[in-house]
Amino acid sequence: MTGAERAGVTRGGNMETMKLSEAIRMNGMMKPQGFGDYSIGSIEAPCAIGGALQSVGLQDCLQIGMNYMIVTDVWPWLKLPVSCPVTDCYCGGIQVQAISLIYHLNDQHRWTRAQIADWVELHEPIGDLNDAASADCVSLPLR
Numbered sequence: 001m002t003g004a005e006r007a008g009v010t011r012g013g014n015m016e017t018m019k020l021s022e023a024i025r026m027n028g029m030m031k032p033q034g035f036g037d038y039s040i041g042s043i044e045a046p047c048a049i050g051g052a053l054q055s056v057g058l059q060d061c062l063q064i065g066m067n068y069m070i071v072t073d074v075w076p077w078l079k080l081p082v083s084c085p086v087t088d089c090y091c092g093g094i095q096v097q098a099i100s101l102i103y104h105l106n107d108q109h110r111w112t113r114a115q116i117a118d119w120v121e122l123h124e125p126i127g128d129l130n131d132a133a134s135a136d137c138v139s140l141p142l143r
């Protein structure tokens with residue numbers, strides 16, 4: 001069972017009609033930004049990812065670890081490798097999964113949700129989100 005299924009949502013529903021950048025931006029206009037591990041499950045002050053899940057009604061505030069699974073079910077392209085866009089970042093530009101980079105931009109660089117959404121827009125699949133779902137099939141070294 002996937003995280004999204006556990007949350008009572010099936011593929012093809014409304015959750016796939018919103019792009020991640022839109023979901024982050026929308027929550028950024030409504031809630032103060034949170035930082036750190038627990039902000040993914042915070043209702044009052046979520047991080048970029050927790051806020052995006054709020055936007056699509058899928059944030060799990062009780063078992064916050066579930067949010068990591070749910071968010072990559074909803075936006076599978078978050079498993080693809082990217083590197084930190086910040087010049088001279090201590091990470092040295094190593095490739096990490098996009099989901100990890102969004103936490104990194106949120107927690108380490110303290111980017112605003114608007115800044116993160118701008119970056120996400122450059123990397124998320126364009127157009128029909130069925131394309132995003134097919135990212136599951138792309139064979140890449142993710143670990």
Ligand SMILES: [Zn+2]
Pocket residue numbers: 084085086089090091104108109
């Ligand atoms: Zn960085």
